[in-house]
Amino acid sequence: VVSAQANIYAVILAGGSGTRFWPASRVAFPKQLLALGPSPESLIRETYKRLSSLTTGDKILVATGKHLLAGTQRELPELPDASFLGEPRARNTAPCIAWAVERIARRDPDALVVVVPSDQFIENEERFHECLQSALRSAEAGPITVLGILPTRPETGYGYIQAGAAIDSDTYKVRRFVEKPNRATAEQYLREGGYYWNAGMFVFRASVFMSELARHMPKLFEGVRAVGLAAAQGREAEAVEELFATTESVSIDYGIMERTESINVVPADVGWNDLGSFQVAWELASKDEAGNAAPESAVLIEAGNNLVMDKRTTPDTRVIALVGVSDLCVIQTDDALLVVPRERCQDVRDVVAVLKDTARTALT
């Protein structure tokens, strides 16, 4: 096991402002702060718990939007304040990962860093940890290593990773990253095999990442070095503000992963799910005999296969009653209510668009 020898850090990516779970999620309360899986705990807390056996709290960093800091810290009270990196602006994943890794590299250039999104569900935790061990071994030897999710359907919504030559039984060289394919291509990938979904989970040595950053994104490299120097003088906040005001919005995939020469992939059959919609949340949720995923307090009369979420904060005695309705999502917050058939739950984006058009951004 790598973790016994190595100095392992984790970076949890907790930005995002998805509208796919409106009104449960908001700009100021994104998906990772919600309990969308079968667990009653939030996705970010589940993510943290998954990593906490790997390292200690002082070695777990959480990168999130500045406006989300309070809500995010509330979910992870075990972590010291210093664990939280508040991005002044959303600039995609490259700037915040670079900021986090520069800080880790200053403390220990040999550190192994695990980067994971905060808003995904992983069913098979044991298998996840086996895959992570393979990835840590691979990264210890040098190459940046990505977990590649074994596809279960011809999904056109994700980028893919094509595996090349085998390094050992668990690990392959990456032949190439490919953009979201069309349906025919996605079906071909599935038939052919050797293609994996890119779920944004990476493992690398801090020093390796920093030299790849210097090569492929020199401006960002200089930017985070400046932040590091400023931090040593107690002026990190101003430097971060300046960096995020000027740096480009670039994903880590596009900025580094697709350009680096030596990168490995560990196929991961871990029951991964990106929880992309209420439909998926319903599929994963624990349900009653009638197929309803609903709070215990709900009154359900001849109602079947509904997803009911009650996010109201007061009063404690509140109730949601469904009579004679099926296959609905009923999502309730203090200031908003959504009723939509499960199979149309993607259309919630249209509601958010209408709210923006009618100058009701407080509700988005």
Place this chain on the structure above:
Amino acid sequence: VVSAQANIYAVILAGGSGTRFWPASRVAFPKQLLALGPSPESLIRETYKRLSSLTTGDKILVATGKHLLAGTQRELPELPDASFLGEPRARNTAPCIAWAVERIARRDPDALVVVVPSDQFIENEERFHECLQSALRSAEAGPITVLGILPTRPETGYGYIQAGAAIDSDTYKVRRFVEKPNRATAEQYLREGGYYWNAGMFVFRASVFMSELARHMPKLFEGVRAVGLAAAQGREAEAVEELFATTESVSIDYGIMERTESINVVPADVGWNDLGSFQVAWELASKDEAGNAAPESAVLIEAGNNLVMDKRTTPDTRVIALVGVSDLCVIQTDDALLVVPRERCQDVRDVVAVLKDTARTALT
């Protein structure tokens, strides 16, 4: 016009604890306090406004449950405190009407009293006032007079009044009151004609009512006389408490109207509606082109023929969004939400039953 000569009083009956509009209505917030018709004002306020051209505020009495006094007074701020009669217990209509009329008779035995429920909708106000004038003329001559609603369907949910001999073009003697009929009988009434729905609207001289009360309900007569005497000594509250603790629960129909010898009926084609369900409320409501009756703030996307009620008190920016759903009732309050197909809205009673069974009476 009678009102120019006579001393007209009105008694608005505002008891009731219906569960048919849960969660919008509650035990502590019954139907008449809701705006269920096309008007944005509550049914009781619409009732009051309908009568206010007939008499002055000091001659309008409102009989309601003691626990409903505050909410009822809030709807009718124009009326003096003395206008409100708070029943310590629900005892059906005879005791509260007797209490109110005794008070009126003490002030003016010759007063003409109009008794109306507070929770009905009347579309044609002009015609209503014409009918009321006929009833006032009839009552001025002696007989208790009831407004008989012209039936529009073979309704089995109401009692009927059969008209007898004509007194003039507007007024008939009552042949008999009949209980709620079965379907076949209701259809026969409709075919035959001369049958009217009993909507609980009566007009009579105070003195006539008091002597009929003395004859048919002597105990109640003694009871309200005792209340009247106590009131003269400033001890009305205790006397009322005692009366309602001991008096029987009897309707005015059963107690007096069905027993009195001289009683007239004025057929009333006034667009009357008892607003018995969310379905009826939807039918009467003003709707958008897609048939939705909803607050203006609602976001409705490919949604049709829905009834949306938002009774939340905070925050002001709240929203209800319906996407891709049809023919639903979506009723929202601060502590409860109901989703039910319009055609099953009667089943809301089952929800209230479940709440009682699970010791959540605060929600009923």
